[in-house]
Amino acid sequence: MAYSPPHSAEALNSADAIRHRILGTFEERYGHDLLSFEDALAIDEDFFRIAFKPYKWTLLHRFAQNCLWEEWNYLRRKADEEFVLESSRLLQHFKIPFSDEEYSDISKQKDYLFELLQEPLKRITHEVFCILFNDKKLMRCFGERISDAIADINPSQYPLYVHAQGRLKRSSSWPAWLRDALFYRENGRCAECSNSLTGVFDTSLKPQIDHIVPISKGGTTDPTNLQTLCESCNKKKGNSSSQVGGFIYIPWECELY
Numbered sequence: 430m431a432y433s434p435p436h437s438a439e440a441l442n443s444a445d446a447i448r449h450r451i452l453g454t455f456e457e458r459y460g461h462d463l464l465s466f467e468d469a470l471a472i473d474e475d476f477f478r479i480a481f482k483p484y485k486w487t488l489l490h491r492f493a494q495n496c497l498w499e500e501w502n503y504l505r506r507k508a509d510e511e512f513v514l515e516s517s518r519l520l521q522h523f524k525i526p527f528s529d530e531e532y533s534d535i536s537k538q539k540d541y542l543f544e545l546l547q548e549p550l551k552r553i554t555h556e557v558f559c560i561l562f563n564d565k566k567l568m569r570c571f572g573e574r575i576s577d578a579i580a581d582i583n584p585s586q587y588p589l590y591v592h593a594q595g596r597l598k599r600s601s602s603w604p605a606w607l608r609d610a611l612f613y614r615e616n617g618r619c620a621e622c623s624n625s626l627t628g629v630f631d632t633s634l635k636p637q638i639d640h641i642v643p644i645s646k647g648g649t650t651d652p653t654n655l656q657t658l659c660e661s662c663n664k665k666k667g668n669s670s671s672q673v674g675g676f677i678y679i680p681w682e683c684e685l686y
């Protein structure tokens with residue numbers, strides 16, 4: 430199994446900010462927001478390409494990357510020395526070689542550093558995804574807000590991906606990596622009733638992939654909007670609700686003092 434490094438402080442801070450952006454509590458926590466939820470989603474053809482079928486670079490990656498990019502771009506516009514200092518710190522942290530010679534034109538130096546920041550920002554984006562993807566209630570909120578955000582689009586602009594009624598077309602190809610990733614996140618259990626789907630206890634229970642926010646309610650086929658259910662929970666849930674199972678608690682047995 431690949432070694433996974435602990436999350437950087439930068440990623441933990443960014444994940445907190447992005448969690449508040451998704452929940453709509455960013456301003457309460459951090460003050461004025463630079464970016465609306467819709468602007469961070471950046472709804473265009475590429476948004477729908479990602480929303481239409483499962484990709485490893487998800488809508489949450491896209492959302493987080495746009496937020497990070499906008500924050501750093503804002504710092505670049507507003508501050509000279511602080512931007513140079515902060516971006517150099519980040520490049521050092523991610524061991525990205527850069528020249529620290531002082532430019533006579535500070536805006537050129539800032540452009541140079543900003544260009545180099547794209548790589549660490551991508552890495553932080555992926556760390557943010559890994560931190561937030563496990564929070565199913567947050568993922569449901571993300572899916573519901575996306576559904577609201579795309580409710581007003583003009584479907585004829587995106588005929589490849591969207592039906593005339595404004596709902597995303599259904600893609601039912603489930604790649605093996607996606608099945609594995611969801612199964613791993615749910616600890617091999619149905620996200621609703623917690624029955625084991627490993628086939629060890631009951632071979633008739635087969636994992637089924639469920640859209641948390643149903644397609645009929647404006648849901649996407651992005652991995653952030655998918656979970657695994659057993660057949661019976663999947664049938665019960667049907668097409669109407671966007672319920673999610675909570676965290677599956679694996680008991681940690683110890684003596685309590």
Ligand SMILES: [Zn+2]
Binds near residue numbers: 619621623659661
């Ligand atoms: Zn179930």
